[in-house]
Amino acid sequence: MLSRTRGVRTRRRHASPGDDIDTAFRRVERLTAVGATISAAELLTTARSLNDDGLFGWPINRTxxxxxxxxxxxxxxxxxxYPQVVAVVQTRLLSGLGLLAPGTGRRGRAAALxxxxxxxxxxxxxxNYGLDGSDHFAFINFTVALLEKLYPNDRRAREAALAFIAAQSCLAYFTSGAVKMTSPVWRSGDAITGVFRTKTYGDKFVYDLTKNNKPLAQAxxxxxxxxEVLFPLVLVAPRPIAKAILAGGMAFHVGNARFMGLNRFFWSFVAxxxxxxxxxxxxxxxxxxRIAEEGSR
Structure with a gap:
């Protein structure tokens, strides 16, 4: 009876599915997969842009x-x-759908990752044409989540993998804000009107609102x-402030998606x-x- 009890305790100690780390990784994977799946579907609708006769073809890019x-x-x-590369995009779409499918187990998630x-x-x-920070972050999220699946019984390794994603997030926000602060164009607010008057990332409404209102652009x-610089404080701030920081980050990316067209940034960073x-x-x-309490029931 005693050995059986020990066996149960051992299995519980090494069981990874459903624990707090797995729950966090599942959220990271699904949120990242939303943006990546949409991106893959969009690319498939314009798959002929990958044709080797064009500027984005493999014969040119491999140089x-x-x-x-x-x-x-x-x-x-x-x-x-081309057209073999289309199968790569199709694989990405199917993998994303696999991560989004409810009830996908750790092995299925590992295959999709x-x-x-x-x-x-x-x-x-x-x-690498058209790639940006959202693509790089998506790759980090997927790769680190895949590595975590290789250590199902090593909580320390799995927690270190999750810590890497958290550290990358805090570092990305902090460095982005710190670099901007070194720029006189950003400190003066001219960067705001400069960005929003462009065709690629611009928005007429915001540009008209700020072009003759320097205090608003500067604000x-x-x-x-x-x-951005204060984002890492989420790690040590009291609960209301920490929640406000994350909510502010989400609002920031929603604004970027609406006014700058940076839709993929929302999913990769919020993930x-x-x-x-x-x-x-x-x-x-x-x-x-809370998760521990639910698991003990």
Whole structure:
């Protein structure tokens, strides 16, 4: 009877599905998958843009790296040439749907994450045109989540993987704000009107609102810089302030999606918030206590 009890305790101690770390990773994976799946679906609707006869074709893009023109590059050509590369995008779409499907277990999620990480690496190798911070963060989220699946019984390793995502998130916000503060264009507010008058990231409403209102443009610029620099305080701030920081971050990305067209940034960056919340002094403790209570029932 005693040995049986010990066996049950051992299984509980090593069981990973359903624990607090797995819950946080599941949220990270699903949120990131939303943006990546939408992006893959959009790319499939314009798959002919990947044709090798165009500027984004593999014959031209492989000249970026000398090594891609010989050796391993010749083998990659079988995968990255058109129309074979369309299968890579299709794999990404199916992998994203797998992560979003309810009830997908850890093994299924691991397979889907491998598809996401592999397809992301392949598409990035084929062409880095149009890629931005959201793509890089999505790759980090998927790859680190995949690595976590390799250590189902090592809580310390799994927690370290989650900490890496949280650290990357805090570092990304802080460095973005700190770099902006070194720019006189940002400190003066001119960056706001400069960005919103462009065709790529601009918005006529915001531009008209700020072009003749320098105090407003300056307030938006400084508000952005201060919010980004202070984001890491979410780790030590009291619960109401920590929740406000995360809510402010979400609102920031919603605004960027609406007025600058940076839709993918919302999903990639907000997807890191479950990891950040896990290590928050106020949010993480409460969340882990709730999950532990549910698991003991």
């Amino acid at each position: 970026r790296m000398f090594g891609l023109n010989r050796g391993i590059g010749r083998h990659l050509e079988k995968l990255l040439r 491998a598809g996401m990480a592999g397809s992301g690496a392949a598409l990035n190798l084929r062409s 938006i610029a400084w508000g952005t810089m201060i919010a 890191t918030y479950p990891a950040v919340a896990y290590f928050s002094k106020s949010l993480g403790v409460a969340d882990r206590a």
